[in-house]
Amino acid sequence: MKIADRIEVAMTAAIQRGQGGVAPAKLAAALGYAVTPGGARIRPTILMSVAMACGDDRTMLTDAAAVALELMHCASLVHDDLPCFDDADLRRGKPAVHRAFSEPLAVLAGDSLIIMAFQVLTAAAADVPVRALGLIEILGERSGMPFGICAGQGWESETNIDLSAYHQAKTGALFIAATQMGAVAAGQDAEPWEELGARLGEAFQVADDLRDALCDEATLGKPAGQDDLHGRPNAVASFGVRGAVQRFDDILGGAISSIPACPGEAALAQMVRAYADKLVPAGARNRPTVAGE
Amino acid sequence: MKIADRIEVAMTAAIQRGQGGVAPAKLAAALGYAVTPGGARIRPTILMSVAMACGDDRTMLTDAAAVALELMHCASLVHDDLPCFDDADLRRGKPAVHRAFSEPLAVLAGDSLIIMAFQVLTAAAADVPVRALGLIEILGERSGMPFGICAGQGWESETNIDLSAYHQAKTGALFIAATQMGAVAAGQDAEPWEELGARLGEAFQVADDLRDALCDEATLGKPAGQDDLHGRPNAVASFGVRGAVQRFDDILGGAISSIPACPGEAALAQMVRAYADKLVPAGARNRPTVAGE
Numbered sequence: 001m002k003i004a005d006r007i008e009v010a011m012t013a014a015i016q017r018g019q020g021g022v023a024p025a026k027l028a029a030a031l032g033y034a035v036t037p038g039g040a041r042i043r044p045t046i047l048m049s050v051a052m053a054c055g056d057d058r059t060m061l062t063d064a065a066a067v068a069l070e071l072m073h074c075a076s077l078v079h080d081d082l083p084c085f086d087d088a089d090l091r092r093g094k095p096a097v098h099r100a101f102s103e104p105l106a107v108l109a110g111d112s113l114i115i116m117a118f119q120v121l122t123a124a125a126a127d128v129p130v131r132a133l134g135l136i137e138i139l140g141e142r143s144g145m146p147f148g149i150c151a152g153q154g155w156e157s158e159t160n161i162d163l164s165a166y167h168q169a170k171t172g173a174l175f176i177a178a179t180q181m182g183a184v185a186a187g188q189d190a191e192p193w194e195e196l197g198a199r200l201g202e203a204f205q206v207a208d209d210l211r212d213a214l215c216d217e218a219t220l221g222k223p224a225g226q227d228d229l230h231g232r233p234n235a236v237a238s239f240g241v242r243g244a245v246q247r248f249d250d251i252l253g254g255a256i257s258s259i260p261a262c263p264g265e266a267a268l269a270q271m272v273r274a275y276a277d278k279l280v281p282a283g284a285r286n287r288p289t290v291a292g293e
Numbered sequence: 294m295k296i297a298d299r300i301e302v303a304m305t306a307a308i309q310r311g312q313g314g315v316a317p318a319k320l321a322a323a324l325g326y327a328v329t330p331g332g333a334r335i336r337p338t339i340l341m342s343v344a345m346a347c348g349d350d351r352t353m354l355t356d357a358a359a360v361a362l363e364l365m366h367c368a369s370l371v372h373d374d375l376p377c378f379d380d381a382d383l384r385r386g387k388p389a390v391h392r393a394f395s396e397p398l399a400v401l402a403g404d405s406l407i408i409m410a411f412q413v414l415t416a417a418a419a420d421v422p423v424r425a426l427g428l429i430e431i432l433g434e435r436s437g438m439p440f441g442i443c444a445g446q447g448w449e450s451e452t453n454i455d456l457s458a459y460h461q462a463k464t465g466a467l468f469i470a471a472t473q474m475g476a477v478a479a480g481q482d483a484e485p486w487e488e489l490g491a492r493l494g495e496a497f498q499v500a501d502d503l504r505d506a507l508c509d510e511a512t513l514g515k516p517a518g519q520d521d522l523h524g525r526p527n528a529v530a531s532f533g534v535r536g537a538v539q540r541f542d543d544i545l546g547g548a549i550s551s552i553p554a555c556p557g558e559a560a561l562a563q564m565v566r567a568y569a570d571k572l573v574p575a576g577a578r579n580r581p582t583v584a585g586e
Binding site for chain 2: 018019020021022023024025026027028031075079082084085101102103104105107108110111112114115116118119121122123125129130132133136137140141143144145146147148150151153154155156157158162165
């Protein structure tokens, strides 16, 4: 089965388990709504690619790890879109959960998805309890306080922001979780895989800045030009479009050279290159030089 | 060490781990704020009492289980107090988290506490991975969808409420988690302990209704008379004060007779009786009969 299909099949099964039995219908519907359509599923794709590069000898555990990571990511989107944060109308081309359902249901859907992420991992733990616990540990560390995406979002309430800690937690954390959980699901150590995750996270951030500057709302599935609008620091403002593309390529090069020795090293490098081509819109690379860039 | 002291020492250590390192200061402070003062710590007290009745041969795991359960409970209080739910000003006699900090920080503090609950359990898993996974599984099941406290809160957004599923999920779930996690932390099966948890949850609900009707705001640490005010179904409205006290005693009797055979059975029964005396205010038992009751 292709990676994209493995992810969708496993996601659907997990959500159906969460909706099953005598459950409140609206919240059950909100869970499914919050995780579809899937978009690029970048984090679970990286996770599975790393697991496959490491042998992927426990496919059910790999599937569970990929789902757990994506559920946590979706939960963070649902909560980040709430009125008290971004107050977003749109997400992935349709109304955000709090608009489509209600604010209470968006809070509860996010909470349920966070919890479900851990449930999915215990359900796949049977013959590999130590690996499963390793996965739960990484997911917790990269999601919560003091280093995870909650911390990343929390920095936005501070007057004095530690920018390095902020970016590492806000964007980097779940990419590091992706590479490390992929390795651990396949029975390998987590530590050597941290750098690859961190660099992929940086590259994603630069690509996100490029897309925000260059794409329209229909392509993004959410409002464009938000970085400029809110005066947020971003790679395009700092380096211009061509500079940002160069920076993206440099980071990706570093990412590829950081891949630890493993059976599928070459294939993984190829995957990273394909990921790069997907992330940066063709228009950005071929764009004629603009004065001042 | 006394149970109450064990709980506070372990809670403090867990929160400090979550606050440590380079973390956003306000969110770090909100975590500590959200879990203190502790109130009765009823759920972790039940959990530890059951673990001790079962031998408590892994005290660190028991401590972690108690903390995990209380963190999940505190997270639910923080989110339930949000403006889109109860919009509560006060909790445990001081401003609710979203009033003392902000709404974004209350959302994030709740999220972080949920995640921390699972982190605490992995951190104590070292030599007992299967027990730890069992604890994570129970905590997830009784917190998320479709049967946990998220489901319970989710029922409040439905037009047609399944009252039995609602009460079981909203109040019962974490009491069942308490008895089952106590047993599993001490190496016993979870299943025989479900009934005790369910009955303690019912008793707690009746006691809560009695306190809401009979106590003042200073005693409760939150506004009194809310059930009558909002026309919520409650035991005092249904049975009167004396009827509700009688019902409370009946449920507790059932709880005691449901205690599975274990080394500390007698001591546990004694604990349940002490719990009962604490829950129902003396004034309620001794209250003169009022016409119409």
